[in-house]
Amino acid sequence: xxxxxxxxxxxxxxxxxxxxxxxxxxxxxxxxxxxxxxxxxxxxxxxxxxxxxxxxxxxxxxxxxxxxxxxxxxxxxxxxxxxxxxxxxxxxxxxxxxxxxxxxxxxxxxx
Amino acid sequence: xxxxxxxxxxxxxxxxxxxxxxxxxxxxxxxxxxxxxxxxxxxxxxxxxxxxxxxxxxxxxxxxxxxxxxxxxxxxxxxxxxxxxxxxxxxxxxxxxxxxxxxxxxxxxxxxxxxxx
Numbered sequence: 412x413x414x415x416x417x418x419x420x421x422x423x424x425x426x427x428x429x430x431x432x433x434x435x436x437x438x439x440x441x442x443x444x445x446x447x448x449x450x451x452x453x454x455x456x457x458x459x460x461x462x463x464x465x466x467x468x469x470x471x472x473x474x475x476x477x478x479x480x481x482x483x484x485x486x487x488x489x490x491x492x493x494x495x496x497x498x499x500x501x502x503x504x505x506x507x508x509x510x511x512x513x514x515x516x517x518x519x520x521x522x
Numbered sequence: 523x524x525x526x527x528x529x530x531x532x533x534x535x536x537x538x539x540x541x542x543x544x545x546x547x548x549x550x551x552x553x554x555x556x557x558x559x560x561x562x563x564x565x566x567x568x569x570x571x572x573x574x575x576x577x578x579x580x581x582x583x584x585x586x587x588x589x590x591x592x593x594x595x596x597x598x599x600x601x602x603x604x605x606x607x608x609x610x611x612x613x614x615x616x617x618x619x620x621x622x623x624x625x626x627x628x629x630x631x632x633x634x635x636x637x638x639x
Binding site for chain 1: 553555557559562563564565566567570577578611613615617624625626627628629630631632633635
């Protein structure tokens with residue numbers, strides 16, 4: 412299966428700071444999603460972005476599929492941004508759609 | 523439009539007991555996935571249904587695990603003779619039919635947290 416590596420594993424910020432989370436993957440993908448997992452375990456969809464750039468408020472994401480990486484940008488971070496951020500990809504060689512997840516980046520934002 | 527729902531949200535059981543979890547996907551989503559997440563890890567794929575057909579199973583799905591989706595709507599995941607290593611969060615996700623929405627985009631339920639004593 413596809414290997415997904417996320418960095419950094421942990422990130423501690425003060426409120427108002429900006430951050431960049433990275434996701435590297437080992438093979439061609441037909442799906443790439445960024446999720447935020449809240450303290451209760453729910454995975455919240457942030458972006459569906461197998462290629463290109465998208466923005467949603469303070470969050471934006473870029474995927475460079477040819478170089479097999481994606482970046483999630485968080486600007487002006489807030490305490491409510493705390494939690495684990497996961498990148499997940501789908502294998503381009505498969506039509507079945509299973510996602511391969513990284514181990515996540517644990518973000519802590521202090522007031 | 524309601525999201526994916528899962529029941530129960532929490533389950534505590536003794537080793538050796540059987541447990542069953544239910545997942546109701548988003549209406550009109552014909553594709554359904556089960557994942558398992560242990561502490562400090564990302565979710566790992568267990569199995570995939572398209573309508574009522576189970577099209578893919580992970581090697582993680584031992585003989586003690588069985589999943590069904592009898593009418594192509596809700597799905598159940600049963601674990602027989604539970605072991606302490608089965609303690610985890612069990613997540614369900616659904617996707618719309620191919621040709622609608624973003625291809626293969628998955629939407630997750632709140633999960634069922636299983637604790638085996």
